[in-house]
Amino acid sequence: MAMVNVKTTYVEKTIKENAASLLGEVEKAHHTTLSKTGPGNEFLGWVDLPDRMDETLKAIETTAARLRSVADVLVVVGIGGSYLGAKAVLETLDGYFKKPSGMDVVFAGHHLSAAYMEELRDYLADKPFAINVISKSGTTTEPAVAFRFLKALLESKVGKAEAAERIVATTDATKGALRELAEREGYDTFVIDDDIGGRYSVFTPVGLLPVACRGHDVSGLLGGAKAMMKTLNEKGDTEALYRYVSTRQALYQAGRKVELFVYYEPKLSFVAEWWKQLFGESEGKDGKGLFVAGAAFTTDLHSLGQYLQDGERHLFETVVNVARPLSTLTVATDKDDLDNLNYLAGKSVHEVNERAMEGTLLAHAEGGTPSVVIELDRLDAPHVGGLLYFFMMACAVSGYVLGVNPFDQPGVEAYKQNMFALLEKPGFEDRGKALREKLSKQDD
Ligand code: PA5
Numbered sequence: 001m002a003m004v005n006v007k008t009t010y011v012e013k014t015i016k017e018n019a020a021s022l023l024g025e026v027e028k029a030h031h032t033t034l035s036k037t038g039p040g041n042e043f044l045g046w047v048d049l050p051d052r053m054d055e056t057l058k059a060i061e062t063t064a065a066r067l068r069s070v071a072d073v074l075v076v077v078g079i080g081g082s083y084l085g086a087k088a089v090l091e092t093l094d095g096y097f098k099k100p101s102g103m104d105v106v107f108a109g110h111h112l113s114a115a116y117m118e119e120l121r122d123y124l125a126d127k128p129f130a131i132n133v134i135s136k137s138g139t140t141t142e143p144a145v146a147f148r149f150l151k152a153l154l155e156s157k158v159g160k161a162e163a164a165e166r167i168v169a170t171t172d173a174t175k176g177a178l179r180e181l182a183e184r185e186g187y188d189t190f191v192i193d194d195d196i197g198g199r200y201s202v203f204t205p206v207g208l209l210p211v212a213c214r215g216h217d218v219s220g221l222l223g224g225a226k227a228m229m230k231t232l233n234e235k236g237d238t239e240a241l242y243r244y245v246s247t248r249q250a251l252y253q254a255g256r257k258v259e260l261f262v263y264y265e266p267k268l269s270f271v272a273e274w275w276k277q278l279f280g281e282s283e284g285k286d287g288k289g290l291f292v293a294g295a296a297f298t299t300d301l302h303s304l305g306q307y308l309q310d311g312e313r314h315l316f317e318t319v320v321n322v323a324r325p326l327s328t329l330t331v332a333t334d335k336d337d338l339d340n341l342n343y344l345a346g347k348s349v350h351e352v353n354e355r356a357m358e359g360t361l362l363a364h365a366e367g368g369t370p371s372v373v374i375e376l377d378r379l380d381a382p383h384v385g386g387l388l389y390f391f392m393m394a395c396a397v398s399g400y401v402l403g404v405n406p407f408d409q410p411g412v413e414a415y416k417q418n419m420f421a422l423l424e425k426p427g428f429e430d431r432g433k434a435l436r437e438k439l440s441k442q443d444d
Contacts, residue, residue: 003228003377003386006240008247010361010371011316019243019250022401026242026249029400033393034233038400040407045195046392047233049203050226050385056190057222060205063168063188064212068103071130071166074213075120075150077109078134078206079142080277080412081198082170085207085388088274092267092384093216102215108150109133109143117149129154130166132213134206136192138176141419147178170205197407199278200392203385217381224385232393240374241390244318245398247372251316252290252402256370258315260308261294264353265322267379269296275391282395282406289402298356309367317364317371320387321357324378325350 008016032038034047067074076086090105104127108120131154133147154163169182170190182189190205201207203225212218231237248259259279261272272294283289295304295317308317325348333345344352361371376387399406421432 002237002240003224003231003383004240004390005375006243006247007373007375008243010365010373011247011251012370015247015250015254015370018253019246022246022249023242025401026245026397027238029245029397030232030238030241030393032400033396039405043195043197043200043407044396045193046197046200046203047396048229049196050222050229050389053203053208053222056205057208057218060190060208060212060218063190064102064209067130067132067166067168067213068215071128072103073124073127073129074103074105074210075124075129075131076105076107076134076210077131077143077147077150078107078170079110079140081201082134082136082140082143082206083107083110084199084270084274084277085202086210088270088388089202089207089211089216089221089384090214091270092379093211093381094214094267096267100215103130103213105210105214109146112142112145117146121149121153124153130168130213132168132170132209133178134170135176135178136172136198136201136206138171138178138180140416141423144177168209170209197409199274199281200407202274202388202392220381221385224382224387225389226385227382228386228389228393232390241394241397244372244374244394245401248290248316248318249398249401251370251372256314256316257291259290259292260315260317261292262297262317262319262371263294263321264297264319264357265326265379266296266299267326268320268322269294271320271384271387272296274388278391278395279398281409281412282399283402283404285404285408285411288404297360298353301356301360308364308369313368315369317369319357319361319371319373321373321375322377322379323375326379 033044036044076083087107094100106120108117131147131150133143135143151163151167154166158166164186168188168190169178170192171178171182172194173191190209192201192204192206196204203222208218208222211221232241261275263269263272276292276294279290280292327350329349331341331344331347331349331352333342361373364371376383396406417428417431418435421428421435424432
């Protein structure tokens with residue numbers, strides 16, 4: 001079976017016909033991406049990256065082994081594209097309760113909760129820890145605040161010299177405060193190349209170092225991405241890619257403004273978060289783009305189910321289904337059958353979940369919410385690598401079909417600049433003054 005299949009069984013015929021008529025445009029957009037001739041073409045380093053990672057991968061594995069030898073916990077400091085890729089892979093490959101043999105990996109700098117930082121300090125109190133601080137720009141406030149706090153904490157525990165051995169910075173080759181700080185303090189560093197934006201950086205050291213520290217199969221992850229890259233870009237086996245892109249664009253053109261990423265395996269919850277950033281930041285501009293959201297089924301059928309079945313008809317679902325069971329656990333027979341569940345006895349829980357999915361797909365289609373089903377053969381490192389690469393290419397191609405630059409994020413900058421100004425960062429005085437005036441004139 002192919003790594004990824006896309007099925008449009010639960011999409012109306014007219015949408016499928018419209019999607020078919022978009023295929024020429026989709027193919028053109030794919031070629032624009034590969035030939036690097038579209039807007040944002042200076043950010044296409046990720047396209048063939050899985051082929052160019054051998055040397056870096058060795059360095060990542062060496063650094064991971066070194067960090068593992070001195071610390072039990074890795075604190076990964078980053079936000080947005082400097083956080084979600086690693087988090088998505090770890091949540092997917094980790095056991096729910098049993099972690100692999102490597103380091104415990106925890107995250108910080110992905111929000112500004114003071115309570116979280118204090119509780120993290122308490123959690124780390126009796127644990128040897130290391131830090132991987134990640135910021136492409138090297139100036140983002142959330143990770144900078146967390147890193148200042150954690151750096152001081154580590155230095156107070158093990159001294160400045162040992163702390164410097166336990167801190168690895170992943171950042172721009174030359175620019176930004178983090179690069180300067182890392183060089184002054186003598187930290188090991190990994191580079192985020194200029195031609196790779198945050199949300200496309202999961203196969204750079206941004207995503208791979210934390211995954212390697214945890215002890216997962218980083219080569220397998222990258223191997224899966226490479227296999228998908230070759231399938232799509234070299235072998236020309238693009239049916240799944242083009243079907244997904246053309247169908248979501250046809251649905252959007254037909255007034256479906258929301259794409260809901262649905263999964264029946266909760267390990268995918270952060271793939272959903274990563275996917276939201278990827279598509280939301282890439283397509284949401286110039287007054288256009290699908291609004292992207294995520295939902296865990298069957299859990300959220302007990303909260304969102306009513307709306308999806310019966311509410312405003314402005315959304316569609318993209319269901320990621322893992323075909324191979326992760327477990328063969330079955331429902332047991334109970335001689336008393338007081339819970340009336342013996343009709344399920346002998347069935348695997350996976351099968352129950354599958355029937356729930358099929359029933360939901362049919363019900364939602366009947367209620368007017370169409371679904372695209374992306375079938376992933378299994379949930380191991382290569383397949384996760386393949387799936388993430390598939391989505392990155394789908395996003396780039398889809399952005400070009402939509403007519404936007406899928407590689408910039410001017411909207412993210414707006415809030416960052418306002419925050420700098422309101423926090424009175426030097427250089428932002430005029431903007432700060434204007435914003436404070438605006439705030440003082442606000443009504444209740
Ligand atoms: O995609 C983006 O630009 C953002 O989500 C960034 O990834 C996020 O703001 C973190 O930026 P940086 O890596 O520069 O700290």
